[in-house]
Amino acid sequence: MQKKVLVTGGTGYxxxxxxxxxxxxxxxxxxxxNLSNSIIEVLEGIEKITGERxxxxxxxxxxxxxxxxxxxxxxxxxxxxxxxxFKSVSxxxxxxxxxxxxxxxxxxxxLEQMNxxxxxxxxxxxxxxxxxxxxxxxxxxxxxxxxxxxPYGNTKRICEEIIExxxxxxxxxxxxxxxxxxxxxxxPSALIGELPHGRPDNLVPFLTQAAIGKYPEVNIYxxxxxxxxxxxxxxxxxxxxxxxxxxxxxYRLIEGKNENNYExxxxxxxxxxSVMEMVKAFEKAANIKLKYRITGRRPGDIEQIWADxxxxxxxLKWKTKIPLEETLRSAWKWIQYxxxxxxx
Numbered sequence: 001m002q003k004k005v006l007v008t009g010g011t012g013y014x015x016x017x018x019x020x021x022x023x024x025x026x027x028x029x030x031x032x033x034n035l036s037n038s039i040i041e042v043l044e045g046i047e048k049i050t051g052e053r054x055x056x057x058x059x060x061x062x063x064x065x066x067x068x069x070x071x072x073x074x075x076x077x078x079x080x081x082x083x084x085x086f087k088s089v090s091x092x093x094x095x096x097x098x099x100x101x102x103x104x105x106x107x108x109x110x111l112e113q114m115n116x117x118x119x120x121x122x123x124x125x126x127x128x129x130x131x132x133x134x135x136x137x138x139x140x141x142x143x144x145x146x147x148x149x150x151p152y153g154n155t156k157r158i159c160e161e162i163i164e165x166x167x168x169x170x171x172x173x174x175x176x177x178x179x180x181x182x183x184x185x186x187x188p189s190a191l192i193g194e195l196p197h198g199r200p201d202n203l204v205p206f207l208t209q210a211a212i213g214k215y216p217e218v219n220i221y222x223x224x225x226x227x228x229x230x231x232x233x234x235x236x237x238x239x240x241x242x243x244x245x246x247x248x249x250x251y252r253l254i255e256g257k258n259e260n261n262y263e264x265x266x267x268x269x270x271x272x273x274s275v276m277e278m279v280k281a282f283e284k285a286a287n288i289k290l291k292y293r294i295t296g297r298r299p300g301d302i303e304q305i306w307a308d309x310x311x312x313x314x315x316l317k318w319k320t321k322i323p324l325e326e327t328l329r330s331a332w333k334w335i336q337y338x339x340x341x342x343x344x
Contacts, residue, residue, distance in 0.1 A: 002028035005250060006077045008061060008110065009084030010054065011038040013194040014125065014183055017243035018081060020049050020192070025247050029054035030074055032061065033084065037197055039343070045191035061106035071113045079121035079250050082110060085155070088201040089129070089300040092152035103155035104162070111166050111173075120172045121253040123246055124163055126179045128235070128266070128305055129153030137272070138308040141179075141264050150300035160264075167261050174261045176249040181235035181268035181307050183242050185327035186334035193334035194239070195344060203275060204236075204328070207282045208335035209344065210290055218290055220275055222297035225304070231275035233304035235268035238322035238330075242267055248316045259315075268307025269320045285328035 005022055009015045010031030016038075019029045023046070031043075031054050040056075047053040055074075059066040061084050071077070085103045086092070092099040107124075114122065130153060131139050132146030148154040160177055167173050184204040186193030200206040210218045223230035245267050252258050273281070283290055313319045338344035 002026060003078040003254060004028040004030060004074070004076050006030050006032060006074070006080045008032050008080065008082045008106075011035060011040065011042040011056075012083055014239060014242060015083040016042045016046060016192045017187060017239045018083070018246045019046050019054055020187065021240070021243040021247045022250070023050040023052050023054065027250070030077070031056045032059050032070060034058060034060045037086075039195070041343070042192055048191050049187065049189055061109055062102060064109050064112075067109050067113050071117045075117060077117070077119050079123070079254060080110065080114060080119060081123045081125070081246055081250065082107065083125045085125070087152060089150045089152050090201055090298060092150050092155075093299045096151035099151045099155050104158060107159050107162055111163070114173070115166075115170060118172070120174055121250070122163070122173070122175045123249045123253070124159065124175060124177050126160055126177050127153060127156045128179050128181045128268070128307065130157045130160065130179065131305065133302040134305060137304065138270060138306050139266060140308045141266055141311055149302055152300070164262055174253050174258055175263070176253060176258065177262070177264040178245060178249060179264065179266050180242060181237060181266070181305070183239045184236045185238045185240065185322070185330045187240060188330050188333075190330070190333045190337040193331075193338070195338065203278055204282070204331050207279065207290065208331050211282075211286055211288050211332065212335055212339045214344070216291065218279065218292040219295045220279070220292050221295055221301060223294045227274055227304055229274050229276045232301055233272040233274045233306065235271065235306035236273055236278065236324065236327070237267065237269050237320050238327040241320040241322050245312065245316065245318045248318050252316065265312040265316060266307040266309055267312055268309050270307055270309050272304060272306035273324070281324055282328050282332070285325050286332040
């Protein structure tokens with residue numbers, strides 16, 4: 001019998017890719033999403049890739065009554081992967097209460113229903129933003145968590161604490177916290193991918209949309225950081241590699257291979273790439289020349305960060321495999337598909 005996994009925010013960027021990998025690994029997937037930052041047509045892409053259409057419920061996790069009704073109907077869920085959250089760093093700086101209200105309440109409502117319906121396994125989508133600007137690189141899981149430089153990052157830190165406190169109150173609950181670094185790229189089929197509403201907040205979607213002429217130039221936020229070329233450095237990993245980490249984490253929880261009830265893993269390549277290096281790498285992968293403009297630093301951005309993924313390599317038996325150029329080609333292929341079909 002297939003084990004059922006709830007994927008909250010499953011029509012979103014990382015959620016949809018994870019749904020694909022779960023289905024391909026033999027899980028039954030049910031998606032809960034309010035479509036605030038995604039489109040329902042993503043389900044068609046998932047079905048075309050996997051041959052199976054996941055169950056879908058349009059619900060708002062911040063609405064306790066909707067969530068209660070959902071869990072009463074789906075009483076066979078074995079595990080939850082929680083993606084549903086607002087995620088724009090810059091917007092969170094401008095509208096912090098929107099982020100605290102949504103990201104915290106949705107998680108608390110979810111945990112309450114999990115406890116009520118005796119669902120003991122949760123994988124939480126966290127972020128390297130919980131480390132702030134680290135004093136030492138690369139970042140390990142023992143790197144001190146600092147006050148985040150953005151409300152978005154702070155919600156991730158608080159959510160981790162909420163989960164840890166909840167686990168201490170219930171020995172039946174087990175959690176794996178996955179701290180992502182910078183997911184990029186899209187499924188190689190170009191049937192699902194990253195499609196942010198409005199002006200992109202992340203680098204690669206902005207590069208791709210500038211490349212099809214939606215924006216006249218790429219903004220580079222600051223070139224006076226203490227890095228080799230003056231631009232920020234990040235650890236960029238392919239979203240398909242990232243999605244596969246969630247499948248491994250679900251197996252680890254369901255099969256009881258976790259070493260304790262609260263585990264944390266950094267997910268990254270272990271290599272830092274600067275913004276300017278990414279611009280040049282994309283130009284090469286897409287065989288296109290972009291215009292760019294240096295602007296002032298952006299509130300909420302940190303100077304540089306990259307992961308030490310050795311713990312995930314060892315314990316989860318997971319590591320990134322897809323090279324950067326292939327990832328950027330998938331991003332270019334996806335935006336061309338979107339442009340051709342009028343969805344971007």
